[in-house]
Amino acid sequence: MKFTFKAFLLAAAVAVSFSAGMTAPARAVLEVDVNKGVVEPLPIAITDFLSADGLGAEISGIVSANLQRSGLFAPIEKAAFIEKISNPDAAPRFEDWKVINAQALVTGRVTREADGRVRAEYRLWDTFAGQQLAGEQFFASQANVRRVAHIISDAIYERLTGERGYFDTRIVFIDESGPRNQRMKRLAIMDQDGANARFLSDGRSIALTPRFSPSRQEITYMSYEGGQPQVYLLQLETGQRELVGNFPGMTFAPRFSPDGQKVIMSLLRDDGNSNIYVLDLRSRATTRLTSSNAIDTSPSYSPDGSQIVFTSDRGGRTQIYVMNSDGSNQRRISFGDGTYSTPVWSPRGDLIAFTKQTGGEFQIGVMRTDGSGERILSSGFSQEGPTWAPNGRVLMFFRQAAGAPGPQLYSVDLTGRNEQPISSPNFASDPAWSPLLD
């Protein structure tokens, strides 16, 4: 399956502006503050996009679900709408939307071109200012209709929050099926809302911990297919797989460097401890970064590539450490009560997400990169493995509730107040969020 790029899809995107002399007075532009602790979600009316078939409503439905899941928007029940949009090119009756407290309004239309392509257009309105905030149209094949809906969602989110969106993204994860003691664990990929799931491995051997390359074209993961568990690289477009490096023993816990040129991972030593190595994908040169008599694992680069966060039990219980990317200046940053693991550096660079075990619970939390300001966002019987949305505002992780037959994916925002289950075909674990593509 071809991996379509946003740039390709957007080639035909044109800004649609409402030119019929809108004379709204200048007014503070509608904005959602994503930093507020207790965000009142913004009431937004998302009308069914006009179309000859159900496609318009399908697209606006995807937009509505995305915005609602973000926790920053409260789509208004369609039954409350007063005006029925019949001409999306004309200004709506703003009074009709203000009276139901719709601060923002989304209208649109979906038509089919003669060549079979779908043409989707939307407009975003500030009802209280009485002006259009955004408008674009997109042309896409039928297969890319959901992507168009995600791109529209991103545009609305960006216009109203001032932050990058994250809806036109994918998740690689481990699909889990079968009995718990003989579970099949397959590489899989899906859209961030759980749609379009497909398998990337056949399930004959266990695959674990997939992670995207910055280009979204490659995945590094760990697999038991060679008998010995080792780190592999998968080209998404071609399906080509290769072993990463020529290490004598087990390799695991891989991640890409931010420039995509290196893979960092753990290598098992003969004495049973594990240290962190980095492999240059071009030169194949390997560099050892840690050498403690301990389990050093779960390395993750800072977004500028200058530092690496990892875990080690060199001091007893497993804690979070940071080092320079050449291995120098290794220092512990977590000092809380309990065991810390799976640190992941935020794409914004400001925070490190982690799993913490304390008091018989597993928690998902964040701390600043010096270890201060620890905040727990989610607690449960068993949950782990946070991954960042590319805008650094939302985390996804996996949870196995006590007595549950298998794990499921969840997302939680940085306030910890908006936790959402993410649908998946079967049980799912080890989510990794793709970057956005510019």
Add this chain to the structure above:
Amino acid sequence: MRRIAALTRNPAVLALVMALAVTGCASKKIPNSAADIGLGAGAGGSARPGTQQDFTVNVGDRIFFDTDSSVVRADAQQILARQAQWLNQYPSYSITIEGHADERGTREYNIALGARRAAAARDYLVSRGVAGNRLKTISYGKERPVAVCDDISCWSQNRRAVTLLGGAGS
């Protein structure tokens, strides 16, 4: 009745029944594979000396660990000492030691922990004279629990190192 009498007279089967009773989990305990339940071919028959079944039933193919630990406990040392004695008696077997962890840890760390346990079991066997070049290790982390429930009765069985015989030579 004759069949039961015949079975219970067989010391190997009795030993197996006892072994299961000792490690038995009150909750669902679903054997993973022949290796995990420890039955060679011909279960219920006699454990011919030098066979996988002999090793599993009369020696013990697995040891257990404390939470988040790879220290070989005293009870595990006894089992490993018996394993070493048996393996030295039947030197044509190659050996794979599987290290496992319970589900109360995160995935990547548990892979490393399982590896550390397998290495600890291997090192003990080597210290008792088993040739290092016969021994391989592999870690499954928490990915292959043998006992399935959400309490300590299962976790304690999953924190294990299992000695598997390969390349049977007898």
